[in-house]
Amino acid sequence: MPSLLVHGASGIGKTMIARNLSRKYAPEYDPPSGITRTQLLLLQAPPAPDERRFYLHILAAVGALATALSARAQSVASLEVRVIALLRDLGLRMVMIDKVHNLLAGPHREQRRFLNVLRYLSNEFEVSLVCLGVSEAVDAIRGDIQLARRLDEHHLPNWRDDAEFSDRIQTFIAAMPLEKKSNLKVTSLKQVLALTGGVTSRILALVKDLAIDAIITGEGCINDDAIARWTPVWSRHATVGRQLEKSGV
Ligand SMILES: Nc1ncnc2c1ncn2[C@@H]1O[C@H](COP(=O)(O)OP(=O)(O)O)[C@@H](O)[C@H]1O
Ligand SMILES: [Mg+2]
Structure with a gap:
């Protein structure tokens, strides 16, 4: 089955894409057969490559939380049997695993074992596997040559100074409850990218922050001056820290 590894910076929108897709293919109950069909299963990789936790995540994700709780004390092998039996009935077509870079948080041997589980699941159920993570995830997946060979790579780039970005930021601003239209110069858009x-996620933080200022000051729109004056929220904390240090706090 065609499979994919989607990677890009933290905050670029990977989880949002995965959630939107999983909402689109939400589980459907089929009354004649009494079965709930789940074509797409969205999972999160556990904080470390831990097979047991991953199987428990799967049980919880398919609504078998009670099974998961009663299975906690069982061996990994019997958990695996339960998971496979449950997944078989779902009519799965795709398994998406977010935060695959979590794999890197464990020793090499456990990483390999976890990748084996992923490969096994995609083979066993003939499903498309979609892995999402930051770019270091590519290294994690390459730990299993067979799996890496099967996954096409797709990089989600950061926004660049182009027409797509210009459209997108207008959409973000238009979603704010502002009275007037914000007509920004090209230099301001470049400044937004630089900041x-x-x-x-940072572009959204900037737009929201400036929209709040525009409402408080009564300006009613985001203008070029406001962007030129804006300091990122994330560097403001550093500034406050430096000021506190200076004043001996
Ligand atoms: N296309 C988009 N439109 C609106 N908000 C978005 C979009 N993409 C991402 N976001 C927002 O940006 C933030 C970061 O997105 P997220 O999907 O968590 O990034 P990632 O998983 O790549 O770290 C979230 O608050 C999300 O709601
Ligand atoms: Mg994410």
Whole structure:
């Protein structure tokens, strides 16, 4: 089955893409057969490559929390049997695993074992495997050559100074409850990219912060001056820290 590794900076929007897709293919109950079909299963890799936790995550994700709780004390092998039996009935087509870079938080041997589980699941159920993570995830996945060979790589780049970014930031601003339209110069858009590194979550933080200022001051829109004056929230904390240090606190 075609499989994919989607990687990009933290805050670029990977989880949002995965959640949107999983909402689109939400589980459907089929009354004649009495079975709930789940075409797409979205999972999060456990904080470390831990097979047991991963199986428990799967049980919880398919609504078998009671089974998961009663299975906690069982061996990894019997957990695996339960998970496979449950997944078989779902009609799975795709398994998405977010935060695959968590794999890197464990020793090499456990990473290999965990990757084996992923490969096994995709083989056993003939599902497409979609892994999402920061770019270091690529190194994690490459730990298993067979798995890496099967996954096409797709990089989600940071926003660049182009028409797509210009459209997107207008959409973000238009979603704010502002009275007037914000007409920003090209230099301001470049400034936004420089301040945020082109990371979606930071761009949103900037837009929200400036929208709040525009409402408080009565300006009613985000203008070029406000962008020129803006300091990132994330560097403001550092400034406060430096001021406290100076005043001997
Ligand atoms: N296309 C988008 N439109 C609006 N908000 C977005 C978009 N992409 C990401 N976000 C927001 O940006 C933040 C970071 O996104 P997230 O999916 O958690 O990033 P990642 O998983 O890559 O670290 C979230 O608050 C999310 O709601
Ligand atoms: Mg994420």
